[in-house]
Amino acid sequence: MGTGFILLALSGIGVMRPVEDASYVLIGPLESGLRAVAQPLADIATNYTDIRDLTRENEALRTENERLSSEIARLREEATRQQQLERLLEVKEALAGQELLGADILARDPSNLRELIAINRGSDDGIRTGMAVVTEGTTLVGTVTRVESSHAWVALVTDVDSAVSALILESRDQGVVSGGYNRRLAMEFVSQDATVKEGDTVVTSGLGGTYPAGLVIGRVTGVSGDRQAVFRRVTVESLASLSRVETVLVIASFGALELTAP
Amino acid sequence: MSLYVGVPLIIVAALSEAAVLPLFRISGLQPNLVLTLLVAWLMVRGSGEAFVLIAIGGGVLGLVDGAPLGTALLALAPLLLLEDLRGARLVEGEPILTVVFMLAATGAYHLVYLLVFTAQGQAGSWAAAATEVILPTAFLNVVLVLPIYGLLWAASGGRRRRAAYA
Numbered sequence: 001m002g003t004g005f006i007l008l009a010l011s012g013i014g015v016m017r018p019v020e021d022a023s024y025v026l027i028g029p030l031e032s033g034l035r036a037v038a039q040p041l042a043d044i045a046t047n048y049t050d051i052r053d054l055t056r057e058n059e060a061l062r063t064e065n066e067r068l069s070s071e072i073a074r075l076r077e078e079a080t081r082q083q084q085l086e087r088l089l090e091v092k093e094a095l096a097g098q099e100l101l102g103a104d105i106l107a108r109d110p111s112n113l114r115e116l117i118a119i120n121r122g123s124d125d126g127i128r129t130g131m132a133v134v135t136e137g138t139t140l141v142g143t144v145t146r147v148e149s150s151h152a153w154v155a156l157v158t159d160v161d162s163a164v165s166a167l168i169l170e171s172r173d174q175g176v177v178s179g180g181y182n183r184r185l186a187m188e189f190v191s192q193d194a195t196v197k198e199g200d201t202v203v204t205s206g207l208g209g210t211y212p213a214g215l216v217i218g219r220v221t222g223v224s225g226d227r228q229a230v231f232r233r234v235t236v237e238s239l240a241s242l243s244r245v246e247t248v249l250v251i252a253s254f255g256a257l258e259l260t261a262p
Numbered sequence: 263m264s265l266y267v268g269v270p271l272i273i274v275a276a277l278s279e280a281a282v283l284p285l286f287r288i289s290g291l292q293p294n295l296v297l298t299l300l301v302a303w304l305m306v307r308g309s310g311e312a313f314v315l316i317a318i319g320g321g322v323l324g325l326v327d328g329a330p331l332g333t334a335l336l337a338l339a340p341l342l343l344l345e346d347l348r349g350a351r352l353v354e355g356e357p358i359l360t361v362v363f364m365l366a367a368t369g370a371y372h373l374v375y376l377l378v379f380t381a382q383g384q385a386g387s388w389a390a391a392a393t394e395v396i397l398p399t400a401f402l403n404v405v406l407v408l409p410i411y412g413l414l415w416a417a418s419g420g421r422r423r424r425a426a427y428a
Contacts, residue, residue, distance in 0.1 A: 160391075
């Protein structure tokens with residue numbers, strides 16, 4: 001301790017400066033050498049820390065990216081659903097006065113012989129057989145054919161067992177739109193003098209009381225039948241994308257009428 | 263390869279047939295995935311396992327299709343007869359026999375569905391069903407059954423059953 005005070009005092013008056021200078025000359029290179037050796041190790045340590053930090057940051061960014069990607073997917077899905085609901089709302093406005101029940105499609109019948117879809121509404125929701133089912137643009141999807149408590153099966157208009165009284169919107173010619181195998185849709189019993197042409201719109205006529213009048217069925221894609229035939233055969237394409245439809249509306253206030261002969 | 267694989271596989275196949283394949287129909291038609299898987303399984307693994315899978319596949323398919331419950335099981339049941347026919351050795355070569363069985367099974371499968379739909383008063387023309395649905399579906403099933411048969415055959419270690427029969 002005494003030596004320390006003495007050295008401090010001597011350094012204060014400048015006596016120790018030559019010793020200090022000499023020490024820098026001697027120690028400087030050693031210090032540089034040591035630094036040179038230590039620097040890569042320090043760099044490795046720093047890099048290691050940096051790498052660890054970067055890895056951690058990368059992981060965090062990855063997680064964030066995944067979260068954002070899933071968020072984008074969710075928002076896209078929501079936007080699609082929103083658009084669907086908006087279009088269905090338009091239908092609801094178009095069918096003002098009718099009680100409509102929204103339903104999601106649960107399943108599709110895998111059999112190639114029938115065109116059926118299952119919806120997530122059943123007798124508990126007031127669904128009954130014979131109710132008409134529509135989608136965007138008041139396009140007819142089909143009819144409820146079987147009802148369980150929590151779900152129901154709907155036969156699409158393209159189902160082989162489907163027959164809908166219809167008319168051509170432009171010419172008011174009447175007929176029956178029936179389904180066929182392979183999602184075929186045709187309008188039958190159209191009289192020979194009908195002025196039907198490709199592109200005409202086919203809507204429900206309301207005859208028979210099975211469907212409300214004015215629901216869009218599809219568009220005429222072809223007209224055939226020679227002059228000798230009693231009727232012309234009109235091929236129709238549904239305006240609803242029946243294989244892709246995800247949400248539908250059941251017209252709950254319209255039940256099929258049980259007509260009896262006069 | 264055993265029922266531990268077969269059971270989950272047939273359940274997934276039945277669910278896919280109802281949920282996925284309808285989205286990828288070709289001209290309004292889709293192959294019968296469960297039926298093709300069962301035919302291939304029957305050919306490669308034999309009737310013992312196939313019987314169990316027919317029951318499970320038919321049960322699950324019946325739950326997800328629009329036909330009355332039990333129709334799918336009934337439609338798959340004729341597969342049980344194929345094992346007897348196999349002994350008759352109508353054709354030489356397992357892949358050819360698989361194709362023949364696939365065609366027969368597709369016909370029988372749709373015939374049962376048509377009968378049930380007719381009994382319900384819901385079927386269209388049988389002739390139209392045969393030409394527009396059953397024949398094209400049989401073609402799709404044959405196209406599908408060969409790779410499934412090949413995969414099962416490879417996964418089963420190159421036909422161990424043949425050695426067992428010998």
